[in-house]
Amino acid sequence: MTKFPVLHEEQVREFYYNVEFVEDDSLHTWVGNKSLYLDEELLEKILELPDMHCAGVQKKIMKGEYQLLFEFVNKVLLPRTEKHIMASSTDLFVMESLCKFEPLNLLALVLEHMYKTVIEHKGKHRMG
Structure with a gap:
């Protein structure tokens, strides 16, 4: 049970x-x-x-693979209800950590x- x-x-x-x-x-x-x-x-x-301890970047100026990673972070790890086209410092930190296989500052x-x-x-x- x-x-x-x-x-x-x-x-x-x-x-x-x-x-x-x-x-x-x-x-x-x-x-x-x-x-x-x-x-x-x-x-x-x-x-x-x-x-562990990062400003923002617009999605449209990111390389394709980073746009995809941003979508994952934006929709799965740190979901938001509003449309999100600007990567926050938190988004960038998470993306960088994922790319480098580094632990996240949860x-x-x-x-x-x-x-x-x-x-x-x-x-x-x-x-x-």
Whole structure:
């Protein structure tokens, strides 16, 4: 018999609804009566991943193979709801890491994705 993971949908919703991003690129939120703080260093310890640290390029000036890689990053790894023709620093970092077979800085990717999801698109996700 397959065990399904325990999902805490209300707590996740509350986590994102209350999240505040601090100038030092960390985040602070509340779930229930608990205050939570998260930054790259703490995320590195939790996920046991190394910490690594990149401006933007328009897709149309990329070589064909990089345009294809950008589409993969844009639609699979870091999906967006809007049409995306400009590669962000995150996109470029991921593309370069994939091309060089280097490990990705998942810590920064997670925090940046959370920031963009919550701050830039808060209303679209019914989080505030």
